[in-house]
Amino acid sequence: MSGRGKTVIGRDGLADLVAILAEDGYRVIGPQVADGAVVYEPLDSADDLPAGVVDDHDGGHYRLRREADGAVFAHVVGPQSWKRYLYPPVQALWRAERHGKGFRVIEEPADDGRDAFIGVRPCDIRAMAVHDRVFDRGDVVDGGYARRRRDAFVVAVNCTRAGGTCFCVSMGTGPAAGEGFDLALTELVGDNGHEFLVEAGSAAGGGVLDRLGGRDATAEDEAAAEAAVGQAAASMGRHMAADAPAVLMANLESPHWDGVAARCLACGNCTMVCPTCFCTTVEDATDLGGQVAERRRRWDSCFAADHSYIHGGSVRRETSARYRQWITHKLATWHEQFGTSGCVGCGRCITWCPVGIDITEEVRTLGGADKGD
Amino acid sequence: MPTAAAATLEPMTPVPFRVLGMRKELPDTYTLDLAPADGDGPLHFAPGQFNMLYHFGVGEIPISISGDPAATDRLTHTIRSVGAVSRGMGTLKAGDMVGVRGPFGSAWPVDEARGRDVVIVCGGIGLAPLRPAIYHILANRPSYGRLVILYGARSPRDILFRRELERWGGRLDTYVDATVDRATGEWSGNVGVVTNLIRHSGFDPVDTIAMVCGPETMMQYTVEALRDRGLDNTRIYLSMERNMKCAVGFCGRCQFGGAFVCRDGPVFRFDRIAPIFRVWEF
Incomplete structure (x- = not known):
């Protein structure tokens, strides 16, 4: 973990963050606008992030609109979740080739890319922890999931605005991330300008934070972040019954x-x-000659x-x-x-x-x- | 008890096995004997467990092991042709190959049943998952009390393992009774549902373990009949069937309330599923 306490970086610190992660060999994935929705896709730079975009949610309703303050993380969650990277919608399991009177099974080569996720909301961090219990149970492990998850770098963003359909407070999962991140950001937009309070949650996160620069957070910065997150919690309109x-x-x-x-x-x-x-289901297919069969797993x-x-x-x-x-x-x-x-x-x-x-x-x-x- | 053998390997990758023999049991049912294509290590399983069998290019299905657990040189599966994979596998011949993952799942309580009476109630192909338990009990016959095997089939020509049923019934230490839904001319035995056989079968209800496998409706009535005879829910075991694609708890399809049938079942002690067993379409 970083020797530093909480740190404040400026708006352009996001560009440095994306650049540092890319330099470290990560495919950097973050929110951006496509087809009228906020989606999680690879970022070319921090300029792809949805600055000034706010999403209105209700039952069966989703619209994007613009806000003048330019907040990068004023949206909440889009239709996708990060499971599409950790547990992809379609996965090749293995192939088999005919061999004499039988066949030979060839395991798919494991992909070894590493992803950095920027803008993971506290609810989605909890979702990753939930999937860990599904796929990484000790006795049986989904090797691909476990590797992708282990190698992922998670930049959480604490929510400073409640979406119209959010109910994380009643599930105990947000709007602040308590654990499960390498770095956590809280966006501060106000009279002092546009900044982010940054906290490291792992040694890897601390290392990146050391390279990010910025200034030490003051008590006022921390109070402002707490107030912003508290405001999101207080304005949450839905809740799940505890029983x-x-x-x-x-x-x-x-x-x-x-x-x-x-x-x-x-x-x-x-x-x-x-x-x-x-x-998931599985799909079996063969090539036209019936010599090569493959098995895919699909959501x-x-x-x-x-x-x-x-x-x-x-x-x-x-x-x-x-x-x-x-x-x-x-x-x-x-x-x-x-x-x-x-x-x-x-x-x-x-x-x-x-x-x-x-x-x-x-x-x-x-x-x-x-x-x- | 053996658990998922594939656990330490990639759990979704099948191991090639050769067909040693193929026997036609009924017009729509056959038995495959399989041995590993490479290597000859002993094959261990517990009665009641199942394997995922892969037919090249067509797909994979969960099939209970129907052979003798003491015969560790082969895996025996009895399969009814009802879909693309099971029909395709029915065309295999000795020397052909299938993929195997397993064994998976929970087992019949053959250890807990020691010293007690055992009543086995099955319908149709439900006899196949119970046959390993019968073999085990017969091989250790002095360790068990009365052994009752009750079997129901749709018609006389649908009686699975008929010669074996007759052989077991010929033993002085085993009670076998069978019934059919629809009799044909040569049948002089019982006609009706298998639950009708329970009251005449003479087991000691206070010290009996029941093992039940068949269509869900048949199992519902069997549980009722066993309870009427005085069996407690904790002494009744059922084998459940649900859709399965992975057999290791990843695909989510075999859920039965809080249980995954692939890991927590297929064999369940009835008291553990009683609250949801009769809930419609659950």
Whole structure:
């Protein structure tokens, strides 16, 4: 860890940060605007970051607008999450070639690139910790995931604005990152100009911070950062009921599931944007001559009809059963499996649901409470 | 108990095995004997465990091991042709190759059952995952109390391992009874559901372990009938089936409440799944 305490860098310190990480051999990935959304893509420079961009979120609603203050991290989370880099949507598992009367299996060569993620929100840092429990369990390890995760450099950004669908406070996952980062930034935009309070969370982060320069943070800087993050927490409009696991498991046969199913399109958007959903399918293919076969793993969704297919039909034929599977797994049975909730309160599933189904509201309704209590 | 053998290797990569033999059991069911393509190390598994079998270029399916756990020179799987992979594998001949990952999953409680009566209730191809447990019990016969095997099939021509059932039934230390849903002319045995066989089978309900495998509806009624005879939920074990792509808890598809059927099952002690077992489409 750095010998330095918290540090303040200027607006142009971001350019230095991107340059230092690139120099260290990282592919630097950060938020930028593409096709009307904030996405996480490789950065050519800090100029690609979405300065002045703010995102409005509501159930089934997402729009970008501009703010004059030029804040780089005033947006919250986009439709993607970092799982697309740590656990890519399509992964080649292995190939096999015909050989005599049989075949030979050839493992795919491991990619060895290292990624630096800039602008990881506290909810998404928690999502990475959740995936660690899924893929790196000691007895069985997803080697590719474990390597990418181990080699990644994480620059967290504490949230100074609550998105319209965020509920991290009620999940205990934000708006400040407590751990799981190499560096954490808090953006300070005010009368003193445009600066970032920077904190190192690892030795690697400390090393980068030493090279970044900047000045030592004052008590005023820290107070300003705390106030900005506190303001995000205070303005968060949604919350998840604390007794969600018990409410769900006590209502597995509730008629309410039919009510959700009347709205749910079973499109699977919620599972694609969710930073912790990890279901996959595999695809087998051969070349035209049938000499080379390959096996790929692809993200899948528990809303797909064949997700639960066994001989004779799908176990979960009804949309009601599929929605119930998703929400009970996410909020309740995940605890049994991994000792944590599968939900990090990022709100993506609410924003990107085409009909605006709100996970927090469904739990409240199922629990018998009034809306918006 | 053996656990996922592939754990220390890349868990998704199959190991090539050769087909030693292929036997047709029923019009739609066959048995494959497999041995490693290279190496001849002993193959250990626990009764009730399964392997992922890969058919070149077509796909991979979870199949319970149906052979004798004491025969460590081969892996035996009994497969019903119901999809692209299982139909394709049905065309394999001795010397052909399949990919194997495993063994995976939990086992029948053959150790816990020592000194007790054992009642085995199965339907259709559900006899295949239980056959290793039967072999194990028969090989250690003095260690167990009464052994009851109850089997249900759709029709007389669908009775799996018929000669073995008859052989086991001919032993003085084993009670075997079978029933069919629909009788045909030559059948003089029971007609009806397998649960009808339970009340005549004479086991000691206070000291019995039940092992059940078959379609989920059949297992629901079997559990009820066993409970009516006085068996406690903690003495009843079921083998569950769910969609599986990875068998190591990564693909998320085989979830059954908080359990992954691939890791926590397929064999479950019933009290652990009782709260969700009858929930529709769960």
